[in-house]
Amino acid sequence: MKVQAAGMLNILGAGPKTYEACELAYSIPGATTHLYGKKECKAGRKMGHITVVGDCMQEVHERLLPMVKLMDPNDASPFNIDPLVSIVMGSDSDLKVMEAAAQILTKMSVPFELSLVSAHRTPERMYKFGKMADKRGIKVIIAGAGGAAHLPGMVAALTPLPVIGVPVRGSTLDGVDSLHSIVQMPRGVPVATVAINNSTNAALLAVRTLGSFIPSYLDRMAKYQDQMEKEVLGKIDTLDRVGWEKYEYIKH
Structure with a gap:
């Protein structure tokens, strides 16, 4: 591969709308139109193709989608995208904590x-998962666990x-036991750890990790940080204008 990811959209004869996607391609980064110079345009006849490249398949998908929808408004997804991040948890009771990570990855368009x-x-499923994750194209694993919290370390x-690792708060020791279990890994087996129940930060760290070799995710991370700054500055402005006595009332 000369590029990280690529996709191709065939241009088929379809009357006056045949070349609309080609015109749109000129405004899409990474898109190149190849027309074959055929003299006659017949319905269903291949008249050319558009090649789209990007830093990852998610980016290629996003670049292809406007052209696909132009040709067929009912086609919502040009192709399936293999996941880059795997979120695993020891129990379905952990989902309430781990869904925040899923929301962040969805917002950042991370498959x-x-x-x-x-x-x-x-244990056999865990062994197979751990051994095969990188071979399936996974780049980062987020593992949430409570209690003894062995899952992140074993994976x-x-x-x-x-x-x-995301330490999940339990009913006995408020998640401190899980936190200690995750951070006390032996030398040579590193596991990054976030605060108790903070799967949001785990997802953001995953995005930053992807951004180290996929520039588009680095850009999205920077925009996320800019948005956080704007939100805080907005709160500062409101506090200055209305005073502390009325701030809580306005905020709610």
């Missing part, structure tokens, strides 16, 4: 998967991929 992998109840021992 991901989410599933249950228990280190204690499904990190099985895969060469970066693993981000």
